[in-house]
Amino acid sequence: MRIGFISDIHGNFTALQAVLSDIKQQKLDLLVCLGDTISLGPQPKEVLNALREWNAVTIMGNHDQAILEPEKAAEFEITEHLIPDLYWGRDHISLEDLNFIKSFKATHSIQFPNGIELLAFHGSPESTTHLIQAITPTDILDHYFAERSASVFIGGHSHIQLHRRLGKKLILNSGSVGNAFEYVFSPGNPPKLLPWAEYTIVEQDNDSLRTDMRRIYFDTKTLIESVKASGLPGTDWWLQQYQNK
Numbered sequence: 001m002r003i004g005f006i007s008d009i010h011g012n013f014t015a016l017q018a019v020l021s022d023i024k025q026q027k028l029d030l031l032v033c034l035g036d037t038i039s040l041g042p043q044p045k046e047v048l049n050a051l052r053e054w055n056a057v058t059i060m061g062n063h064d065q066a067i068l069e070p071e072k073a074a075e076f077e078i079t080e081h082l083i084p085d086l087y088w089g090r091d092h093i094s095l096e097d098l099n100f101i102k103s104f105k106a107t108h109s110i111q112f113p114n115g116i117e118l119l120a121f122h123g124s125p126e127s128t129t130h131l132i133q134a135i136t137p138t139d140i141l142d143h144y145f146a147e148r149s150a151s152v153f154i155g156g157h158s159h160i161q162l163h164r165r166l167g168k169k170l171i172l173n174s175g176s177v178g179n180a181f182e183y184v185f186s187p188g189n190p191p192k193l194l195p196w197a198e199y200t201i202v203e204q205d206n207d208s209l210r211t212d213m214r215r216i217y218f219d220t221k222t223l224i225e226s227v228k229a230s231g232l233p234g235t236d237w238w239l240q241q242y243q244n245k
């Protein structure tokens with residue numbers, strides 16, 4: 001059984017297209033999106049259409065919550081200067097699209113044929129805003145995961161791929177399709193983006209469990225052209241990315 005996990009697309013349809021064309025070669029049984037689908041990027045509608053077309057099980061991210069309730073953006077830990085981009089994204093999708101976002105799930109559990117249970121989420125199983133990193137203390141991770149029946153966990157939110165074992169549990173982050181961060185986000189420091197998309201395949205086959213953390217290069221020039229054509233409030237930030245790469 002092979003499952004693809006994509007996350008944190010953030011309206012970057014150019015990156016998503018590159019990932020989906022790789023996925024077409026991968027013979028997946030299921031595609032799961034771990035949230036943060038449309039905000040910040042130039043092509044929100046195209047991203048939602050692709051998720052529907054692929055029948056992706058989609059989990060709610062903090063940016064998706066903020067698209068639904070932009071007046072509560074601070075509660076969802078959205079930096080203040082990004083709020084105009086939230087409203088721009090909301091203005092460029094339909095009521096049907098908003099209802100689609102409302103249907104996103106909090107978590108999703110998958111049972112592999114050998115009995116292993118995987119739990120998918122955005123930040124942690126408890127919150128869309130919990131940030132799990134390679135340096136997160138084990139007592140915090142134990143609080144999130146130790147008492148749960150699943151033994152494989154996968155989330156997004158940090159925009160950095162992660163493969164970390166915690167006792168008998170395995171904690172994964174699929175990385176970000178549309179906004180792969182060079183370094184982990186810290187308040188006051190606008191993130192710098194890497195010129196590739198990240199996603200992850202988890203496969204259980206007889207006695208093996210395999211994770212394939214993939215990096216897919218995409219055409220950053222095409223993305224920048226669509227940013228320039230969009231009128232997105234955050235255009236300048238996008239234009240500063242991918243230089244000298």
Ligand SMILES: [Fe+2]
Pocket residue numbers: 008010036061063157159
């Ligand atoms: Fe995100």
